[in-house]
């Protein structure tokens with residue numbers, strides 16, 4: 108792979124994260140298709156909450172650069188019961204988002220970012236990392252390869268989680284979250300079930 112480096116995300120990366128949010132939301136678009144204006148993406152409050160006011164406590168993750176330019180990001184954000192994304196499981200489990208700039212896909216950047224963000228979450232002592240993915244998104248394979256497990260269905264998407272406990276705790280935690288995939292379980296995003304069907308393709 109051409110020199111690609113990872114660095115930690117900082118507050119000033121919000122503008123780039125917006126671009127990546129659009130890629131994550133419109134993942135079905137061919138790489139050379141025109142993208143909708145960012146204003147359209149950010150007008151959806153359920154999407155905007157993944158990036159708005161970037162730099163608040165708990166915001167973290169990694170950015171990939173090539174030639175000094177950003178080419179992808181994998182970001183982590185903590186949410187609450189009251190306000191959260193589609194992949195929410197618990198207040199101490201950040202939700203992960205991932206996207207690579209269209210011209211840089213299938214060169215290992217996504218894997219590099221995901222591994223880097225998971226390592227970062229482990230370093231921060233997070234109980235785990237969760238995410239939301241549509242089952243037909245090829246990104247799902249990437250997540251499964253790293254050990255993410257499906258813990259719930261939310262609308263048309265899967266909520267997946269990678270427990271990050273040490274040793275056998277990890278195994279136990281994984282089982283606990285898998286069991287909680289029952290629709291009545293605590294970790295399931297009940298609010299999301301009752302939201303208007305989002306326009307998003309996530």
Ligand SMILES: CC(C)(COP(=O)(O)OP(=O)(O)OC[C@H]1O[C@@H](n2cnc3c(N)ncnc32)[C@H](O)[C@@H]1OP(=O)(O)O)[C@@H](O)C(=O)NCCC(=O)NCCS
Nearest residue numbers: 130131134205206207212213214215216217218240245246
């Ligand atoms: C998903 C995404 C981040 C993957 O990034 P990437 O840099 O292309 O990923 P990698 O090159 O590391 O690919 C790793 C593996 O993922 C799988 N994969 C990734 N994209 C794929 C695609 N379009 N079709 C089939 N498999 C794919 C493959 O198994 C691939 O390994 P391989 O190239 O050796 O076959 C990127 O395609 C992207 O930004 N997509 C749009 C945003 C998105 O869908 N984000 C996830 C939302 S949940």
